[in-house]
Every structure is written in C-alpha cells, then in structure tokens.
Amino acid sequence: MLLSELIQEATGMLREVYPEREAREIVYAYLEQSIGTRRHTHIVEPQYEVSDSDAVSAMEAFGRIASGEPLQYVTGHADFYGRRFRVTPDVLIPRPETELLCRYLLAGGGMSRKAISTDNKRHNKMRLLDMCTGSGCIAWTLALEMPGAEVTAVDISDGALAVASTQDFAEEMARTGACVPKFLKADVLSHPDSSFCQFDIIVSNPPYVMDKEKALMRANVLDHEPHLALFVPDDDPLLFYRAVADWAKVLLKPEGYGMVEINEALGPETADVFRSAGFSSVTIVKDLSDKDRLVVFSR
Ligand SMILES: C[S@@+](CC[C@H](N)C(=O)[O-])C[C@H]1O[C@@H](n2cnc3c(N)ncnc32)[C@H](O)[C@@H]1O
Missing domain, CATH: 3.40.50.150 (Vaccinia Virus protein VP39)
Known part of the structure; x- marks a missing residue:
C-alpha cells in the first residue's frame, strides 16, 4: 500500500472523532513512531510503499484511535519534558x-x-x-x-x-x-x-x-x-x-x-x-x- 493512500484512509477514519487538522497530526505522529516516516515522506517520495504487515498494524491502531482511545495508550508511550514515558490506562x-x-x-x-x-x-x-x-x-x-x-x-x-x-x-x-x-x-x-x-x-x-x-x-x-x-x-x-x-x-x-x-x-x-x-x-x-x-x- 502506498503511504499516501494509508494517510488518506486513516485521516478519513479519524475525522469521525477529531477535527481534520488534529486527525492528520495524529496520523503523522503514529506513523512517525511506528514505521519511522516523516510528515513529508509521502510528498517527497510519492511512491513510498508501506509493507503489508505495517499497514495492517497501522489500520488496527487507527481503528482503536477512531473509537476514542488516546494515541498515547495505543502506542504505549507519551512524551514529557523531552523524554519518552511508558503509559498504560492505569496512568x-x-x-x-x-x-x-x-x-x-x-x-x-x-x-x-x-x-x-x-x-x-x-x-x-x-x-x-x-x-x-x-x-x-x-x-x-x-x-x-x-x-x-x-x-x-x-x-x-x-x-x-x-x-x-x-x-x-x-x-x-x-x-x-x-x-x-x-x-x-x-x-x-x-x-x-x-x-x-x-x-x-x-x-x-x-x-x-x-x-x-x-x-x-x-x-x-x-x-x-x-x-x-x-x-x-x-x-x-x-x-x-x-x-x-x-x-x-x-x-x-x-x-x-x-x-x-x-x-x-x-x-x-x-x-x-x-x-x-x-x-x-x-x-x-x-x-x-x-x-x-x-x-x-x-x-
Ligand atoms: C492528576 S494524576 C497525576 C499523575 C502525574 N503526577 C502527572 O502529573 O501526570 C493524579 C494521581 O493521583 C493518584 N491518586 C488519587 N487518589 C490518591 C490518593 N488518595 N492518594 C495517593 N494518590 C492518589 C492517582 O492514582 C493519579 O495517579
């Protein structure tokens, strides 16, 4: 799957619960953390392909986020004062x-x-x-x-x-x-x-x-x-x-x-x-x- 297609599909899902701009930011943030792409990767490399397994995991994660789960619980971490902290629904x-x-x-x-x-x-x-x-x-x-x-x-x-x-x-x-x-x-x-x-x-x-x-x-x-x-x-x-x-x-x-x-x-x-x-x-x-x-x- 092309990265640009994945971004479009995911943003569409998240738009149900988040304003357009925030939905897009969440998609970029998740992809940066999970597969290491940057927010402009799909523009500067339009043919960038995401592997099947990464695409499946990403769509599963976006499903959770679209159902209201915060991004940080889905990825398991949150940034604070320049450091990465592990988070679970207990905190x-x-x-x-x-x-x-x-x-x-x-x-x-x-x-x-x-x-x-x-x-x-x-x-x-x-x-x-x-x-x-x-x-x-x-x-x-x-x-x-x-x-x-x-x-x-x-x-x-x-x-x-x-x-x-x-x-x-x-x-x-x-x-x-x-x-x-x-x-x-x-x-x-x-x-x-x-x-x-x-x-x-x-x-x-x-x-x-x-x-x-x-x-x-x-x-x-x-x-x-x-x-x-x-x-x-x-x-x-x-x-x-x-x-x-x-x-x-x-x-x-x-x-x-x-x-x-x-x-x-x-x-x-x-x-x-x-x-x-x-x-x-x-x-x-x-x-x-x-x-x-x-x-x-x-x-
Ligand atoms: C607003 S959170 C703050 C967490 C963290 N300090 C932060 O800033 O992200 C409040 C914390 O208080 C804890 N808490 C609630 N009642 C408490 C109590 N009676 N004694 C000690 N901790 C309590 C909760 O478990 C929760 O972790």
Whole structure:
C-alpha cells in the first residue's frame, strides 16, 4: 500500500472523532513512531510503499484511535519534558501543563528568596517528594534534571506505581549519576507515615477536575483515562490540596517550599488552602494562556 493512500484512509477514519487538522497530526505522529516516516515522506517520495504487515498494524491502531482511545495508550508511550514515558490506562497521560511545573521549578522559580535553589550542577542530598505521581513523569524528570537529588514519589494506585517504577531511563541515569526515584504506595488523604524523612521540596499534580466539569471534557479522556487520577467531588474540590498542605506541615523542612498544579478555575481558593494551613508565602503562577496554573508555597 502506498503511504499516501494509508494517510488518506486513516485521516478519513479519524475525522469521525477529531477535527481534520488534529486527525492528520495524529496520523503523522503514529506513523512517525511506528514505521519511522516523516510528515513529508509521502510528498517527497510519492511512491513510498508501506509493507503489508505495517499497514495492517497501522489500520488496527487507527481503528482503536477512531473509537476514542488516546494515541498515547495505543502506542504505549507519551512524551514529557523531552523524554519518552511508558503509559498504560492505569496512568494519566502526562500533560504539557505539568511540564510547566517542572520547568518553573528547575528554573529556580520556586523560591529564589529562600536558601534552596536548583541551579547547582549537582543536587546532592536534596530531597524531593512527589505526591500523586501517576506515570512518575514529575518524579523522573526532577531526578534526571537534578542529578544527586533523592526523589520519593507516592501514589495510591498499584497499577500506576507499577508503571512509574518501571520507566526505563537506565542509560541516562548511568551517564548522569542521577538517583532512581523511590516509588511508594500511600494514601495522601491519610496522615503521612512517620518513616518519611524531611523534604526540601514537595510537588504534586493531584486530581483536581470537578465532577461537574465532566460535561466539558472530551470522550477520549472521559472513557479512557483513570477517573481516580482526574476527579474530585463538586462539594469538596480542594481535598487533595488540603492533604498536600497537611503533609507539608509535617514533612517540609523549615526553609523548604512546595509547588502544586491547580485547577485554573480555583486559583485564589487553592492559594487560600495553603494560607489557612499556615504557609506565609503563597504565590499563584499563571501559564502561557494566562490561566492560574501553579501555587507555590513556603513558611
Ligand atoms: C492528576 S494524576 C497525576 C499523575 C502525574 N503526577 C502527572 O502529573 O501526570 C493524579 C494521581 O493521583 C493518584 N491518586 C488519587 N487518589 C490518591 C490518593 N488518595 N492518594 C495517593 N494518590 C492518589 C492517582 O492514582 C493519579 O495517579
């Protein structure tokens, strides 16, 4: 089958569920990842043939995508902060908004006025805690970008922990001397275990989508991504931020700071959770679309 025919047929299938442009982008992305063609291959090489077996696998994958399954679950991976993470339906697909949290923290945006900075070449003995780690995208990114730092990450889901703890960055870890994050099962809605050490930085991207926001969400998210990772009750949408604040009161070093991703609709309310918990410095950080996206807090 000619590549151009495959692209045309696949785009036609995906147009049923995605706008034309997005359908085409998904087709290019899948083909690039699976058979290594580029977005212009079918134009510069009009006679490019796809083998029968590749065409069959591709059409099967496009069938799954056309039925609403996210591309990342079909290919089994998602890109985050320039690295490829393994994903399964047990974990939320890492989002660009969460890259902002990592970028902001690594740029020293957390607490330039405090003793901790992230601009050292090595971060020996710095201790970080990632609450609600999911695929481990934040934990691994910070561990790899801050060689020497010790990252602990917790989640309540066995499926998520199985994915997070088996991400494969062995080659980069060996090259940079970064420490492998420690992944532990914990319910962040209960009191932290006394065996936890004190942390310099606590980060979290907890569930924060209100049940009433389901109506605004696309079917491919609602039907395929884990609801445990996404939703909070309408009558108590900030319960996970209270939990982060409670853990931080016990586990954050006096000069440490915390950073959480937030629901853009609840910026001031989320900031108030940390103020009420006794953190005196609380800042809302906006994303590139000018939406409230992070809250940074310290004592
Ligand atoms: C929004 S996802 C974030 C995943 C990942 N940190 C990311 O940014 O892509 C929230 C995560 O919280 C976990 N979670 C939900 N309830 C929890 C609880 N009570 N204790 C610990 N983790 C919980 C879910 O399993 C899910 O992995």
